[in-house]
Amino acid sequence: MTRLRWWIEWPAGIVRIGVAFLVAVAVVAVVVRYPDVLRHAGRDAARNSDLSYSDREIAGGNGLVGDQNAVYAARGLIPENERYKVVVDPGFGGGSAETVQFVDSFYRYFLIPRRPAESAPWLICYACDLEPYGQRARIVWEGADDISIVRLTE
Amino acid sequence: MSAHALAGLAALNAFYLTCGLAVLWLVRGWDTWAQLARLAGLAYVLGVVAIGLLWSLLLIVAVPFSLGIVVGLPVVIAAGAAVAARRRGRPWPSRTPAGSHRRLVVTAFGISASVLLLAGFFRAARLSGLYWWDAWSFWVPKAKAIYSFGSLDVGFFTTLPGSSYPPLIPVLDAAAFHVMGSADVVTLHVQYWLFGVAFVWALAGLLAERVRDWILWPFILLVLVAPRIGERFLVAEADLFLDYLFALASVLVLYWILDRERWQLAIAVALMSGMVLTKREGLLLAAVLVGAALLASARDWRAAWPALGIAAAAVAVVAAPWRVWYIAHGVAGEAPTDGLDPTANAERLFPSFRLAFDVLLSSEYWSVLVSVALGALLLALLTRAYAVVVYFGALVLLVTLGGGWITWAVPELEITQELGANPIVRYMGAAALACAAASPVLLSIAWRAVTSQEESS
Secondary structure, X not given: OHHHHHHHOOOHHHHHHHHHHHHHHHHHHHHHHHHHHHHXXXXXXXXXXXXXXXXXXXXXXXXXXXXXXXXXXXXXXXXXXXXXXXXXXXXXXXXXXXXXXXHHHHHXXXXXXXXXXXXXXXXXXXXXXXXXXXXXEEEEEEOHHHEEEEEEOO | OOHHHHHHHHHHHHHHHHHHHHHHHHHOOOOEHHHHHHHHHHHHHHHHHHHHHHHHHHHHOOOOOOHHHHHHHHHHHHHHHHHHXXXXXXXXXXXXXXXXXXXXXXXXXXXXXXXXXXXXXHHHHHOOOXXXXXXXXXXXXXXXXXXXXXXXXXXXXXXXXXXXXOOHHHHHHHHHHHHHOOOOOOOHHHXXXXXXXXXXXXXXXXXXXXXXXXXXXHHHHHHHXXXXXXXXXXXXXXHHHHHHHHHHHHHHHHHHHHHOOHHHHHHHHHHHHHHHOOOOHHHHHHHHHHHHHHHHOHHHHHHHHHHHHHHHHHHHHHHHHHHHHHHHOOOOOOOOOOOOOOOOOHHHXXXXXXXXXXXXXXXXXXXXXXXXXXXXXXXXXXXXXXXXXHHHHHHHHHHHHHHHHHHXXXXXXXXXXXXXXXXXXXXXXXXXXXXXXHHHHHHHHHHHHHHHHHHHO
């Protein structure tokens, strides 16, 4: 009886019940979520482990670049101290809906320390029109979806 | 990911820890080895912030960011702090007998359950790609630029999205790249996982000084399983890092209000300085923290407010150089253009604040962290712990009002919880972590009040 009164006396007992209740709520929330969170982390680990090297390295760019080989070709061909420009034809049909708008952002991230510039000797060309460059444009790599790496000569 | 990269990262993080332990030894002292172990998480965070701040400030004044600076500065800070601590007469920590059997069992269970989850998060982090939009579109490009060029390259820093965002996180990433030997963006996730581990350790260690174990550990575990927190430990962005600093600083400021020990405020100032160099919102959150502290210490304003004023001034001094740098380079400012005009965007006012409160109260993001904190506030109020209730109540309320203000004052932001269209969910992580810190403190105070009453009668 004394024990029961300890829990229900006003206001101390109510506070005790309140504290015990809120801690219990936290415990229940942990017990309910813990296995799912652990399972989810394991699933993520397995998925990451299963990725190819290029899928893992390009990661957020996989939905943008259209052809993974293009980013590796750009990195391999454009010297670190040179500048480049990403030119995307608005009607480019490869990649995803975001490619036209955002693929240059991805190259900017991926190709550092190479710097993007408006006037650059290298073009990363997504179905772009090379006619204005005339004889100056030399395609040094060509991949799927009409993506190419172009060197502009003086 | 290579063994070399992991070894380099381990060495860098050992520097952070050693440096933080030395600085904490200087400003606080270590009584026992057990206390050192308990506060080692806080020491690590302090080390990250202290070194990161100095790296950032040096970079802003155009000192080249090289491997020499990355390795040399922590060594100098750690050695300097250790020598100063010895000269101040700080003793070595002593051995203490173990605590009670029941306490040890609860703590061991809490630590084991936390370690199991953190190990799961590590497995997910160690081979993760960089998927998050903000991470690859500007946070990591800034870091790669610092690593590659050794400076705040104007061409990159003024043209990337988020160009006015402060440089602390990119600087920490660039330091990681230096010790890893390359811009290894996969292994970088392990660094963020370590920040998360240190936060959990720091929070548990700080709270353990005042909170009973059976109240403490459910909330530490709740932080780890909350949908928008634990599983995002690996995300290479600044949001959670800012929230960690905010939550830890909020506990230290509360302890200072209650104890008035200088080291508590000194470390809180260091963490707030880290906040203002982490994200733009860091300024707002630091102001919120100081505002809540002013309110909670109003009864003793003559003693408390001058110290808080000095603390706020110190944070402002740290915040200034970066703002000078980006203004000098023509980058648009941080404050919303209509933010101080109460008549602007009036139709957005109510929906914006409702959105912030909706996010605060969402169990989809924070599990029961916020709802339990509200209950804990009520219980602490019943036991007349007014200063603590005012402090945490004001803290959560002001953070939420700040979130509403951001949405209201920036007309480009849609009034939505959609992550790509409004940062409100990410921003409100600060309130959720403040609730995680507040609940155990409030419940422990309430429990002590009603059990000590009984013991004394």
